Amino acid sequence: MGLWCEKLRVCIDSLGRPKRLFIIVNPYGGKKCARKIFHNEVKPLLVAADIQFTLQETEYQLHAKEIAISLDILKYDGIICVSGDGVLVEVVNGLLQREDWTTAIKLPLGIVPAGTGNGMAKSLLDEVNDSCSVSNAVFAIIRGHKRPLDVATVLQERIRFFSVLMLTWGLVADIDIESEKYRWMGSARLDFYCLMRLVNLRRYLGQVSFVPAPGYETFGQPILQNDNRNCDLETQDQGRLDKIVQDGYQGPSTSFETHEWRSIDGPFISVWLHNVPWASADIMPAPAAKFADGYLDLVIIRECPRASLISLLMKFSDGTHVKSPYVMYLKVKAFRLEPGSRAGNPKKGGIIDSDGEVIARGKGTYNCQQVDLMAYGPPIYMTVDQGLATIFTPI
Numbered sequence: 367m368g369l370w371c372e373k374l375r376v377c378i379d380s381l382g383r384p385k386r387l388f389i390i391v392n393p394y395g396g397k398k399c400a401r402k403i404f405h406n407e408v409k410p411l412l413v414a415a416d417i418q419f420t421l422q423e424t425e426y427q428l429h430a431k432e433i434a435i436s437l438d439i440l441k442y443d444g445i446i447c448v449s450g451d452g453v454l455v456e457v458v459n460g461l462l463q464r465e466d467w468t469t470a471i472k473l474p475l476g477i478v479p480a481g482t483g484n485g486m487a488k489s490l491l492d493e494v495n496d497s498c499s500v501s502n503a504v505f506a507i508i509r510g511h512k513r514p515l516d517v518a519t520v521l522q523e524r525i526r527f528f529s530v531l532m533l534t535w536g537l538v539a540d541i542d543i544e545s546e547k548y549r550w551m552g553s554a555r556l557d558f559y560c561l562m563r564l565v566n567l568r569r570y571l572g573q574v575s576f577v578p579a580p581g582y583e584t585f586g587q588p589i590l591q592n593d594n595r596n597c598d599l600e601t602q603d604q605g606r607l608d609k610i611v612q613d614g615y616q617g618p619s620t621s622f623e624t625h626e627w628r629s630i631d632g633p634f635i636s637v638w639l640h641n642v643p644w645a646s647a648d649i650m651p652a653p654a655a656k657f658a659d660g661y662l663d664l665v666i667i668r669e670c671p672r673a674s675l676i677s678l679l680m681k682f683s684d685g686t687h688v689k690s691p692y693v694m695y696l697k698v699k700a701f702r703l704e705p706g707s708r709a710g711n712p713k714k715g716g717i718i719d720s721d722g723e724v725i726a727r728g729k730g731t732y733n734c735q736q737v738d739l740m741a742y743g744p745p746i747y748m749t750v751d752q753g754l755a756t757i758f759t760p761i
Contacts, residue, residue: 383510384443387419390430392449400480404448407500408478415508434460444474450481451531455721459528463614476507476758483722485531489642494760498647506760514658514753516641519617520720521747522740531721532645535705536570536636539719544732564672569633570716571706577625579661579697586628618751622700633709638665653685660752661697701748715742
């Protein structure tokens with residue numbers, strides 16, 4: 367019997383199951399129950415699967431990024447985040463800032479839902495019709511199946527950020543960030559603040575430009591080379607960026623100067639780019655999104671009557687909002703956002719939110735005195751590197 371057990375273990379190990387994992391737990395995210403989730407639900411399954419692990423709790427914002435930068439990756443078969451999506455994003459940014467990023471980013475990543483937003487876990491599990499539960503997420507990691515994951519580079523002059531989930535500007539970002547003042551209400555804060563924003567609906571001036579995926583070339587207007595607003599769209603910013611010497615990953619090497627860029631002018635109610643289908647366990651902005659197709663799914667709402675907007679927002683729970691005549695839904699390879707002020711109020715700007723964190727905010731916004739990663743107003747680019755990262759998946 368012992369010999370058969372040993373042969374079975376060798377066979378299972380040959381399937382690529384992880385043997386040693388580095389676990390990052392965020393005890394402060396969501397309902398602050400990640401520590402309990404790990405010890406009560408995650409740890410017993412790892413022990414039963416004979417998987418060794420090293421546990422590290424985060425102590426402050428960006429701690430997970432620091433851990434990923436300095437981690438001895440040769441000791442582990444994967445990094446697992448017991449958290450919401452934010453810690454996963456920090457880990458990706460840390461791995462891509464290492465000198466050995468080409469090796470580091472190949473280390474498989476895993477996510478166990480234990481935060482406010484669990485969009486990545488929901489997207490992975492929903493694809494196989496599994497519920498977004500801790501046990502299902504852990505079983506996916508134990509089985510050891512992996513898949514490539516697109517990584518988007520968010521760029522503004524000398525500043526670079528890596529995204530694996532989403533970028534929002536307008537209504538969705540306002541609700542997500544400004545509702546923080548009502549956190550005492552729990553999850554109801556989002557519904558409450560959504561109603562407040564609908565009563566006093568904001569529209570934002572600005573322009574979005576993009577390189578459309580095949581089949582989406584009819585969206586927007588072509589950018590002409592003699593258009594003073596848009597000429598040298600790529601080279602105005604990229605020329606300076608090419609001269610920057612930094613450690614780590616610099617973004618996709620593909621040049622988009624020869625591609626046909628198209629543009630859409632505001633005002634906008636909402637602009638939302640997504641890398642995976644789900645933003646959280648109950649919001650699916652991008653039903654056609656794929657994990658490694660090399661594109662971002664772009665959702666734009668420019669004009670919509672308030673009564674229709676209420677109905678439209680409710681449809682985000684199942685993805686049927688994309689059928690609305692008030693919604694533009696397309697796939698893009700590269701994206702450029704030039705955000706402006708609120709329509710009718712030039713002294714106030716908006717909020718740009720990437721993967722749940724504010725990266726830029728205009729004057730007069732919530733906590734506008736805070737120093738953010740990027741400036742509000744200058745163009746922000748997004749480009750996609752197809753399948754750059756690797757993530758544990760149920761299939």
